[in-house]
Amino acid sequence: MKRRDFIVTGCHACLSATIVSGLFASCSSVKHASGKLNNDGLLVDTDEFKEKGKSSYRPYILVRHEELKFPICIYRFSDTDYSALWMQCAHQGAEVQVAGSYLQCPAHGSEYDNRGHVTNGPATRDLRTFPVTVSNNQLFIDLRKK
Secondary structure: OOHHHHHHHHHHHHHHHHHHHHHHHHHHHOOEEOOEEOOOEEEEEHHHHEOOOOOOEOOEEEEOOOOOOOOEEEEEOOOOOEEEEEOEOOOOOOEOEEEOOEEEOOOOOOEEEOOOOEEEOOOOOOOOEEOEEEEOOEEEEEOOOO
């Protein structure tokens, strides 16, 4: 094998391995929950944030429900402080992706912080947020208010 072919083949193999391992790592760290939808909003158990077998908490979970067009990302800041973000980009409506402490639109690159504020355009409006109240180890995400 020629040196050039060896380098190209090796680089492709390393790049492929890096991408695949990154995909598996990101998939395993995201917690999905369904919640219970009622007339006024969504109920989610606070235990959804607990790491299995650990005393620590996840910084966020994704709530998907068959009756909701887009998922809702819920960030946990403390036992009483949460933010619930509608994962539809305010720019052109694509579904944003969560990436740790921020959300990013794969369509045009808009970015939002974990409170839903635009940090990088082309979006000029923040993500839609919902009021969150905590009662008896449950979160109530009020879907009535905009």
